[in-house]
Amino acid sequence: MTAPQDATSSDARAPDATWSRACLAAALVALDPAGTGVVLRARPGPVRDSWLDALRALLPVGMPVTRLPPGIADDALLGGLDLPATLRTGRPVAQPGLLARSHGGIVLVPMAERLAPGIAARIAQVLDTGSVEVARDGIATRHPAQVGLVLLDEGEGEDEALPPGLADRAAIHLDLDAIPPGAVATPLPRPDLDAARAARSALPAEAAETLCALAARLGIASLRAPLLALRVARLHAGLDGRSIVEELDLAVAVALVLAPRARTWPQDADEAAAEPPRPDRDDEAGPAGQESGEDRILAAAAASLPPGLLARLLAHEGPRNRSPGAGRAGAVAQAQRGRPVGARPGDPRRGRLALIETLRAAAPWQRLRRAEGAARLRITADDLRIRRLVQRRETTTIFAVDASGSAALERLAEAKGAVESLLAECYVRRDRVALVAFRGRGAELLLVPTRSLVRAKRALAALPGGGGTPLAAGIEAAGRLAAAERRAGRSPVVLLLTDGRANVARSGAPGRAQAASDALSAARALAQEGTRALVIDTAARPQDAARALAAAMAARYLAMPQADAARLTRAVREAAPSC
Structure with a gap:
């Protein structure tokens, strides 16, 4: 399950080869979900389902795969007050959210292009810190939350885009739209992931410098991109049983991590891809030798790019990125009906009672309010909460x-x-x-x-x-x-x-x-x-x-x-x- 090594192979861009590379990406994500993550550009259908099934089959037994519900609230995502336990004990009891419950596993985000900016920012913070901090409703707690992210990009128009902060944090970017359903029927050998997880492939001293230089040549401004590419290269070397990262591993990292982010593609590298590498090039010395090494990596990566991507990059069109933030303009007005966006203190006669928020406000005070023979639950006027509803206007x-x-x-x-x-x-x-x-x-x-x-x-x-x-x-x-x-x-x-x-x-x-x-x-x-x-x-x-x-x-x-x-x-x- 490795990338094609022959830059001149006639079937390098065939559907079967593209599906093989997609399965290779699934294996790399399964090796280190929290350290990689993937953006999956694919419409709902058998190809996407087959890729997700392949990923689940490669994960360790028992690793959780959690689906992010659309429009999830902050307390459900990050955690908050465990209302039944708080009412039962009379003191604030914390409850972990979806990200904390997914610690050590994968979070699947359908329709990621429609993710609200606030939710995207909170997920990005958790990805950076590996933990969730909650400090509200009378509780202050921290939960570990090292998760891998699978962002499903289902945008149809050019004005729909993934949240850039999350897309940048996902190492691998895949486009499965060009793969026909028949290609996924080809059985592929299952890699030995247990041995790969135990492997610790060493990095040559010049590997980081090479990937940074390649990122600059491809017009990539992100500082995360070469770091993620370096991680993918080490995972690929371990998957192939090598103790040291080689040019082939760097080429796979360029194809899966850097190329989808590229804004251009060097013309000289494309010309180098048209001819097989010469054995005597490794003997070149000085700065020219290093430049030749970069060209060889680019040539090998070009042989495994999805159909159409290399042509767009050579035309300096960049990848098919869609403009962010579409469809989110317009004033937001408080209204008597619309989308709920929280709660505020108020009189239920002048709004809709927010029962859960009311109970949350009352729960921490029950031990103090409880008297001998009194009801188990006492709610005062200060606890009452009503819903805040907004309507977005064009x-x-x-x-x-x-x-x-x-x-x-x-x-x-x-x-x-x-x-x-x-x-x-x-x-x-x-x-x-x-x-x-x-x-x-x-x-x-x-x-x-x-x-x-x-x-x-x-x-x-x-x-x-x-x-x-x-x-x-x-x-x-x-x-x-x-x-x-x-x-x-x-x-x-x-x-x-x-x-x-x-x-x-x-x-x-x-x-x-x-x-x-x-x-x-x-x-x-x-x-x-x-x-x-x-x-x-x-x-x-x-x-x-x-x-x-x-x-x-x-x-x-x-x-x-x-x-x-x-x-x-x-x-x-x-x-x-x-x-």
Whole structure:
């Protein structure tokens, strides 16, 4: 169950070979679950089930494999108060959570791309420390929790991604989507894992340096990646019965750990993969010899990469990573109905009684409250808890763009570029976007609220320029659309791109004084409605008129000369309702 050694083998990327490498990865994870972990990119089906069955068969007898339930609460994950025991004894009794109960085993995370950021952060902390600390509800305890993580990546779209902190901590990344179901029917020999666990393969002095250099050549910024690759190389050497790590073991580690994280692939290494290694290369001396060793490892790793990955890396496209955080934008509002997010002290007549939380609050005090002949359980008004419910609302980002002659064609082009970068950010967050343009005598809704990035870019590209600046009309049009989105239960954010120099009044008549007054009036009305806004000054130099407009709108002001894509993105995130 080793990786192919011949870089020129014609079947190196065949389905059977890919499945063989996947089973090799399962054996490496089974050798050291807590020290490795795996990201498994695979749709539900027989291939994924066969791989999970192969992993379970390789684990030691009795090793727990626990499935993480979706939407798990903190006390269930980390541990908390054992309510029955606390009520029985009259003193706080701790209860271990899922991670502590899984100590020494594996935690399986289905739909890991949908894992809440808070849960992902807590799991990452446990992976780093190997223990769970609980200090709440009158208890303070620590439980060992050394677990291996199997993250099942089931994301369908390009806007779904695993939590980056967990993905980075998993050593091996596998993609099984290209393996047909027929390939898993091939029986593979079972490796001698007991002997491999007892083995202690030595590391050559240059192994760590080689893997760090290879990670740098592949464009990997993570510091964990070469350390995890080093661990996988030692496990592979032990699995093959070698007492010292060799180039083959490093090549397997590169293929399973570094290549899936790579952002590029050296062209010279790909050329080296096309020809078999020459025996006389080991005799090369000096720096060139070390470089040749790296090339040989890359060439061997390239021969065992999944179909399509090497081509994407050579094209500098990187792996098929999906943008994180998708679908999680939007304001969170407390409501009478929605998703429970905890409990708070309160009157059950004004909310839903949280029974378990109420009992938790009362349990530590029972010994003090108990009197001779009194009931076994006494609850006071201070113990009462009611549920906190929230409803997540979608965000609609409304772009109001000044397309007048005062914006100048070159400034309008820059504004379009800024809007396009912001559109991409909104698409990643799964916001709805709308486009309002104002020029001449009035404003026009060019794009109704949509999630289609293609439609938004098409409308932006067709945006004409020239004419007067009916700034008040543009603000009022954006305000009307924001009000409609608010009535529909969404959270609107207005992004106004203008130089602030209005010259067309609300009535459509020319005149700078009246136009400026109308624009400020419309801006104040938008602020009174509570609409969040951001004013981006598109003038070549910052304008006092745009600053005054932002102040009247209660909006943040950002000048275009310094508004690069990164600053625009941060500004939009700060202007948008927090999630």
